[in-house]
Amino acid sequence: MARAIITQMISKDPELKLAKEFSNAIPAIKFLNQDTEGADLIFLDIHMPDFTGFDFIQTIRNPPAVVLITSDKNFATDAFEYDCIVDYIVKPITEDRFLKAVRKAKAHRILESAGYATSVAAAPTAAAPIVQDIPEYKPKDTATEFYVNIDRRLIKIEISSVNVVEAKGDYIHIKTEQKNYIVHSTLKKIEEKLPETLFLKVHRTYIINTKKIIDIEDNSVLIGKDVIPVSRANRPELIKRLNML
């Protein structure tokens, strides 16, 4: 049923082409691991007999963007562990929700091609419509936010509002213009979510938004009220980024 609905929705978008649909995970895995044309997006059910969508993702070699389709709301936090999962739709699927997921997949594709996102080894279900030929989009269409998991809530943070990210043990401290967040993650993981044109790792434990620098003095930068250390190794790259007079 879900496959019939998704297939219909794909057929209404001229920018999408249905590469193949599967009622079983195994031939889908073979297709994705062998097919030379590949696929840009997979609609994947989490719940399959003897196989989960997450198992599926971990079995395919280079997972493209994945939109999870499920009756379970409980897997949302697990889904965000996988960089290739761009959206999570709870059944029944509506057209608006489908279109939103496709928009996210297109944005993901641009970020990935620009090196801002990585495909994570980590997906589908009994039904996996696979889509090819998502067109390249202009940067203005790309996502401008990311989500963090805090106390089982997924909180949206606007990328442009982030001033500094600081690593603190097993956590990162995300400082934005309005609020600060403590998130169980690593500097490396958040670095993969932030555009390189804006953000720079200036120290082993700090990533800064270079647009938010107020001044630079020797081996530190002032951002908001925070003085951030700059390591000797990272200083040349920081200086290179500045629009010096």
Next chain:
Amino acid sequence: MEEPNLNYINELAGDDNDFRATLIGVIKNELPTEINEYQDNLAAQNFNAAADNVHKLKHKISVMGMEQSYYLAEKFENNLKSSSTLLQAEFGQLLMAMQGFAASL
């Protein structure tokens, strides 16, 4: 008990009568099989397999526009995973209503 309806299917299909017929065909075709599998597994006390059947039936429940019944099915699915058949009677009534509705389409 909530009445099954075609609100979701009608909204999804719009003016596309072929698509509407496809979706109704899927319901008429799949529902009896899924219910039989569920009943067989329940009779054999294969609770995890029965929970999987209920999970699959949940989508049909939502497609038939029964929000409250969806939550009933969700609870029953969890009960089955714990080898409990609590809510079995209520879920059975729901399946009968769905079967009757599907047969009338």
